[in-house]
Amino acid sequence: MQFQSQAVAKPYFIAAIGLFVGQILFGLIMGYQYVVGDFLFPAIPFNVARMVHTNLLIVWLLFGFMGAAYYMIPEETETELFSPKLALLMFWIFLVAGALTIVGYLMVPYATLASMTGNDILPTMGREFLEQPLITKVGIVIVALAFLFNISMTVLKGRKTSISLVMLLGLWGLAVFFLFSFYNPSNLVLDKYFxxxxxxxxxxGVWELILGAMLAFVLIKVTGVDREVIEKWLYIIIAMTLITGIIGTGHHYFWIGTPEYWQWFGSVFSALEPIPFFMMTVFAFNMVNRRRREHPNKAATLWALGTGVMAFLGAGVWGFLHTLAPVNFFTHGTQVTAAHGHMAFYGAYVMVNLAMISYAMPMLRGRTANSGPAQTMEMWSFWLMTVSIVFITLFLTAAGILQVWLQRMGSTPLGFMAAQDQIMIFYWLREITGFVFLLGLVLYIWSFFCKKGEAQTAA
Amino acid sequence: MSETFTKAMARNIFYGGAVFFFLLFLGLTFDTMQTLPKRDHRENITDSVVRGKHIWETRDCIGCHTLLGEGAYFAPELGNVYTRRGGPFIKAWIAAQPTGAPGRRQMPQFNLTDQELDDMVAFLKWTSEVNTNKWPPNIEG
Structure with missing residues (x-):
């Protein structure tokens, strides 16, 4: 750790991992509800479990991004953070607001929660991933603004590297596009569009800028490759991200009431969206192969390489599988989408956060890298979680293809539930694999407490 | 990458590309906004439809169902449920939940009034009339 104020990243990373555990536990509940439909009903209906699962994911990734920014930015700008106190205050506000929101989901019927929290004044709730009560949404904006103020002021007074500018741009974009969550017209088509x-x-879009900046930062640190080379790669990757991804939004505008031409724009541009992810994989392996130093943190390097590969598979390949309009006509709104969602989020955003935490956490604990046995344990957790997410994705893909076949093709299509009954075996396999993922996560956390071997302290 | 391709060039491609394609996106959005009234039939959005959407949201229906293919995949597509089942069936179904069949997926009881059920049906009816480019592939959704 080169700057004292980087220490504020530590609580952010710890909270991120804690909420990650919660996300996985609720995922397991939902997975079990897929096979035993009335499990925990009516105490925790599926929709409540799902809100908790997806909202915890979003919140812990945001904790990870913020922690990453607080760790990276002082080192990149070569100056102390503008206000570590503000960063800590925002940490507690965000954590308490997040926890209260989850408690609200679990303890109060959603309609009651909505009327208690001002949803009748400005209705924003009840839309996928944006289920948070109005006051939570306002809280997110306040925390985001305070955070951005803090980070921006730091960048302004320090060295302006490309990595810090890209990170800043991604984070500002994150805040700006969140504002659309406050726009909820009564016309469903407009609602969906925005x-x-x-x-x-x-x-x-903008999260990929954050992802790119975090990955570039970790790669510079663990490989020692020249900054000019890494930043050139970063720019070209995020250029391709936005060139393909902005119009690529069109792949969501095929069947929601929007004009036909989106089928062309959406198909063509989103078919190109794997390119930046492929470049990311090439980039990560290239930089590690050309490394100028042997960084003792092998686990962080593994996570960084894994991010490239899994983001390409999950977001790139699995996205491409169902992004062409004639294919999407059949797969839209099936388990194929769920398959893609799981591997894409894990491969891109979960893994880049874990790569950053893997690199930064030992530093924050006063060592260059964890001991050999601790790293071995962490690498086991890498493989357990990564292999199980691959299998979860494969099982959901199989379920999705069968679902399409049974329910949407042929002369005697089955109804939704009849089709679900036919593909139950894949839901069982997915749930079992989910427990392997949990085992990997437990091992991951355990690796932080591994006392065996000597931690490496030499810089 | 070759030495003649500099970081500054990469940066310019990034900024130029981002601005160009975002402007193109805004242009397409503007065109879409002009076209939408003919496709979403907004003239049919009555107060009842508006209330129905509010009920849809405040019961987090999207947490189990899909609507025009978006949402959760735990329960049937409802964008075309009005065509598939009709208004009276939808009302009776919502009122009869949960089924309590052991081991089966359960839908909560929301204690909606008759007026609220009518609003729900009005919203689903309006939704079923949106021009979705012939999606879903068949009546099963």
Whole structure:
């Protein structure tokens, strides 16, 4: 750790991992509800479990991004953080607001929660991923603005590297596009159109800038490759991201009431969206192969390489599978989408956060890298989680293809539930694999407490 | 990458590309906004439809169902449920939940009034009339 104020990243990373655990537990509940439909009903209906699962994911990724920014920016700008106190204050506000929101989902019927929290004044709730009560949404904006103020002021007074500028641009974009979550017209088609401006322009737009900047930062640190080379790659990757991804939003505009021409724009541009992810994989392997130093943190390098590969598979390949309009006509709104969602989020955003945490956390604990046995344990957790997400994706893909076949093709299509009954075996396999993922996550956390071996302290 | 391709060039492609394609996106959005009234039949959005959408949202229906293919994949598509089942069936179905069949997926009881059920049906009816380019492929959704 080169700057004292980087220490504020630590609580952010710890909270991120804690919420990650919660996300996985609720995922397991939902997975079980897929096979035993009345599990925990009516205490935790499926829709409540799903809100908790997806909202925890978003919140912990945001904790990870913020922690990453607080760690990276002082080092990149070569100056202390503008206000570590503000960063800590925002940490607690965000954590308490997030926890209260989850408690609200679980303890109060959603309609009651909505009327308690001002949803009748400005209705924003009840839309996928944006289920948060109005006061939580306002809280997110306040925390985001305070965070951006803090980070921007730091960049302004320090060295302006490309990595810090790209990170800043991504984070500002994140805040700006979140504002569309406050726009909820009573015309469903308009609602859906602009809902994607938050959801798509986040995950297939500005979040990829954050991802690229985080990956570039970790790669510079672990490989020692010249900054000029890495930053050139970063720019070209994020250029391709936005060139393909902005118009790529069109792949959501095939069947929601929007004009036919979106089938062409959406298909062509989103078919190109794998390119930046492929470049990311080539980039990561290239930089590691050309490394100028042997960084003792092998686990962080593994996560960084894994991010490239899994983001390409999950977001790139699995996205392409169902992004062409004639294919999407059949797969839209099936388990194929769920398959893609799981591997894309894990491969891109979960893994880049874990790569950053893997690199930064030992530093924050006063060492260059964890001991050999601790790293071995962490690498086991890498493989357990990564292989199980691959299998979860394969099982959901199989379920999705069968679902399409049974319910949407042929002369005697089955009804929704009849088709679901036919593909139950894949839901069982997915749920079992989910427990392997949990095992990997437990091992991951355990690796932080591994006392065996000597941690490496030499810089 | 070759030495003649500099970081500054890469940066310019990034900024130029981002601005150009975002402007193109805004242009397409503007055109879409001009075309939408003919496709979403907004003249049919009555107060009842508006209330129905509010009920849809405040019960988090999207947490189990898809609507025009978006949402969760735990329960049937509802964008065309009005065509598939009709208004009276939808009302009776919502009122009869949960089925309590052991091991089966359960829908909560929302205790909606008759007026609220009518609003729900009005919203689903309007939704079923949106021009979705012939999606879903068949009546099963």
């Amino acid at each position: 809902w994607w401006w938050t959801v798509h322009l986040w995950v297939e």
